[in-house]
Amino acid sequence: MAVPVAVPVPLHGVGGAKDLPIPAALAITAGAAALAVSFLVLALAWRVSRFDGSARGRPVAAPLARFVDSLGLRWTLRGLGLAFAAYLAWPTAVGPDVVTNPIFGTFYVLLWVGIVPASLLLGPAFRLVSPVRTLHALVSRARGVRPDQGLARYPAWLGYWPAALGLLAFVWQELANEDGTLLVSVQVWLILYVVITFVGAVVFGDVWLARADPFEVYSTLVGRLAVIGRRADGVLVWRSPLAGLAATPRGPGLVAVLAVLFGSTAFDSYKDNLHWAGFVDSLSVSPELTNSVALVVFCGVIAATFSLAAMATGRGTTVSTERGPRRALPGLLVHSLVPIVVGYMTAHYLSYFVEQGQVTLIQLSDPMVDGSNLLGTGGLTVDYWLSQHPSFLADVKVLAIVVGHITGAVAAHDRVLRLLPPRSRIVGQLPMLVLMVAYTYAGLWLLFSS
Numbered sequence: 001m002a003v004p005v006a007v008p009v010p011l012h013g014v015g016g017a018k019d020l021p022i023p024a025a026l027a028i029t030a031g032a033a034a035l036a037v038s039f040l041v042l043a044l045a046w047r048v049s050r051f052d053g054s055a056r057g058r059p060v061a062a063p064l065a066r067f068v069d070s071l072g073l074r075w076t077l078r079g080l081g082l083a084f085a086a087y088l089a090w091p092t093a094v095g096p097d098v099v100t101n102p103i104f105g106t107f108y109v110l111l112w113v114g115i116v117p118a119s120l121l122l123g124p125a126f127r128l129v130s131p132v133r134t135l136h137a138l139v140s141r142a143r144g145v146r147p148d149q150g151l152a153r154y155p156a157w158l159g160y161w162p163a164a165l166g167l168l169a170f171v172w173q174e175l176a177n178e179d180g181t182l183l184v185s186v187q188v189w190l191i192l193y194v195v196i197t198f199v200g201a202v203v204f205g206d207v208w209l210a211r212a213d214p215f216e217v218y219s220t221l222v223g224r225l226a227v228i229g230r231r232a233d234g235v236l237v238w239r240s241p242l243a244g245l246a247a248t249p250r251g252p253g254l255v256a257v258l259a260v261l262f263g264s265t266a267f268d269s270y271k272d273n274l275h276w277a278g279f280v281d282s283l284s285v286s287p288e289l290t291n292s293v294a295l296v297v298f299c300g301v302i303a304a305t306f307s308l309a310a311m312a313t314g315r316g317t318t319v320s321t322e323r324g325p326r327r328a329l330p331g332l333l334v335h336s337l338v339p340i341v342v343g344y345m346t347a348h349y350l351s352y353f354v355e356q357g358q359v360t361l362i363q364l365s366d367p368m369v370d371g372s373n374l375l376g377t378g379g380l381t382v383d384y385w386l387s388q389h390p391s392f393l394a395d396v397k398v399l400a401i402v403v404g405h406i407t408g409a410v411a412a413h414d415r416v417l418r419l420l421p422p423r424s425r426i427v428g429q430l431p432m433l434v435l436m437v438a439y440t441y442a443g444l445w446l447l448f449s450s
Contacts, residue, residue, distance in 0.1 A: 028441055028448070029441075031398060031401065031405075031440050031441070031444050032440045032441045032444075034402050034406065035402065035405050035406055035433075035436055036433070036437055038406045038410075039409060039413070039433050039436075042409070042410060042413045043413075043426050046410070046413060046417075047417070047425075048417065049414050049415070049417040049418045050414060051240075051242055051243050051245075051246035051247075051414050051415075052246070056231065056237070056243055057229065057231065057237030057239030057240070057243060058237055058239075059235055059236070059237050059238075060228065060237060064236075065235075069236065074128075077128045078128070078129065078134040078137070079134075080129060081128070081129030081130060081131050081134060082134045082135070084129075084131075085131035086131075087367070088102070088103055088106055088367075090367055090368075091367035091368065092183075092186065092187060092190065093187070095183070095367055095368055096368065096369050097182060097183040097184070099181060100366075100369050101363070101367075101369060102360060102363040102364045102366070102367055103183070103186060104181065105356060105359060105360025105363055105364075106360060107186055107190075108174060109352070109353060109356045109357050109360050110357060110360055111215065112174070113345070113352065113353040113357075114353065114357065115215065115218055115219045116342060116346065116349075118219070119218075119219045119222035119223040119226065120222060120225055120226055120342070121226065122223070122226060123223035123226040123228060123229055124216070124223040125219055125223065126213075126218070126219035127209075127210075127216050130209070130215070132194060132197045132198050132209065132213065133201075133206065133209050133213075135198060136202070136206060136209070137206075139202070146205075147201075148205045148206050148207065149205050150202065150203050150204040150207075150208070151202065151204075152203055152204060153204070154205065154207045154208060154211065156251075156252075157252055158211070158252065158253075159211065159251035159252030159253040159254065160212075160217060160252065160253035160254045161252060162200070162211060162212030162253075163211060163214050163216075163217035163257055164253050164257045164259075166212065166214030166217075167214040167217075167218065167257060167264075168260050168264075168299065170189075171260060171264035171295065172292060172295060173185070173186075173189050174268075175267060175268055175271065175291065175295055176288055176291040176295050177288065178287065178288045196212075197209060197212065197213050200212055211251070218257075218261065221248065221257070221258075221338050221341075222338065222341075222342055223244075224245045224247070224248050224335070225241040225244060225245060225342065226241070226244065227239060227241060229244045229247075232247075241339075242410060242411055245335050245338060245411050246335065246411065246415065248334075248335040248338070250331045250332065250334075251331075252331075254331060255303055255306065255307060255330050255331065256299075256303060258306075258334055258337040258338065259300070259302040260299045261345075262337060262340065262341050262344065263295075263299030263300070263302040263303075264298065264299060265341070265344050265348050266298050266302070266344070266442070266443065266446055267294060267295050267299075268348060269348060269446035270294075270298070271291060271294070273446075273449060276294075305435060305438075306330060306334070306337065306435065307330040308431075309431045309432050309434070309435035310329040310330040310333045310334075310431075310432065311326045311327070311329050311330065312431035313329055313333070313416060313419070313420070313428055313432055329419075332415060332419065333412050333416075333432070335415070336408040336409070336411040336412035336415070336432075338408070338411075339404045339407035339408045339411065340404045340405055340408040341404075343400045343401050343402075343403055343404015343405065343407075344400070346396075346404075347396070347397035347398075347401050347443075347447055348397075348447065350393070350396060350397070350400075351386040351387060351393055354386055355384055355386065355387065358380065358382045359382055361377050361380065362377055364377060366378055394448075397447055397448075398444065401440060401443050401444055401447070402440065405436055405439060405440045408436065409433070412429070412432055412436075413429060416428065416429050416432075
């Protein structure tokens with residue numbers, strides 16, 4: 001039997017400041033300037049709101065719509081998701097505790113990072129294959145009740161707060177937990193995830209999954225940028241990504257969800273900085289505690305700065321909101337953070353996902369790390385094209401962050417046109433513009449300073 005060998009897992013690939021075809025400082029300044037110029041163009045050319053939150057679009061051709069909505073396709077995807085989860089339960093439960101165990105790559109790469117491209121292409125992709133959602137649907141059918149029927153009503157005040165806590169638990173597991181690459185740590189995390197999400201679904205119905213499952217909430221938010229989606233009446237349509245984004249449902253805790261996604265990725269960049277590593281080593285407390293505190297601080301800074309900038313929008317004017325003049329503004333504008341998160345996730349994890357994702361596909365054929373090739377992928381080789389073209393990769397990173405921030409600025413601008421009176425629509429957006437420029441500058445600096 002082959003001896004399991006632990007192979008170092010690269011975290012984020014290559015493509016840093018030294019690989020830019022232009023100086024990093026110039027790239028960072030140009031990125032921030034591009035956002036400022038975009039705002040001026042918006043102010044002159046985009047004077048009427050084009051997206052009212054109804055997710056309008058052109059109906060998908062009837063044959064394709066019937067196929068997408070068919071029970072056969074729906075249950076095929078559910079069955080595949082459940083079968084894949086069952087397959088992974090094997091190496092998770094009894095596999096060797098080495099990094100070549102495929103559960104690590106699946107958990108940290110295919111699941112966490114893969115949510116972004118899958119949801120951009122397909123919409124709420126995780127919802128389609130979620131094993132917990134499938135199990136709950138089967139149990140509900142056996143009980144003779146609908147999946148949306150629970151034992152109690154989901155409290156409206158709870159909103160997305162459970163998902164925010166779940167996401168924080170995941171990023172802590174990935175970025176701060178010193179035992180994050182031990183099998184028992186992943187086992188405990190997954191057991192708690194399955195128990196909490198399944199029991200919550202039984203108690204509150206499948207609204208719990210839509211509000212509390214961290215992966216489903218994350219996937220659904222990113223899926224708002226997909227060119228295919230549904231109107232409020234359930235009709236499948238082709239739509240502008242900005243139209244889908246404008247239809248993002250609001251609820252308590254949504255700012256926290258985006259703050260965790262954005263802040264954790266920023267911290268992941270910063271923790272690779274040599275200055276931070278030296279600072280952590282110089283302290284008498286454990287690196288785990290230091291990184292845990294820093295992770296929470298990064299997420300808190302994003303939440304606080306965004307909320308303050310949003311509430312400062314149109315300061316001194318009457319703001320048209322449903323819940324009051326100021327308190328509701330962060331929730332009304334938080335959808336603009338979604339493309340920023342997508343851009344930053346793309347920039348930060350692109351080569352990691354492409355290359356380590358291929359490694360994971362190979363490892364999936366050998367769940368016991370004994371030389372097996374059960375799925376036929378064991379003979380594949382990894383294509384390191386991105387690592388071999390670092391200048392191209394660095395360009396893509398800059399472009400992803402800048403495009404993400406410009407898209408976010410467009411989304412915020414369109415929403416503000418509905419919230420502020422005409423005389424205040426330009427000046428009133430300056431706090432949010434300053435914040436977006438600061439995010440762009442900081443994001444590019446973090447990427448290229450490590």
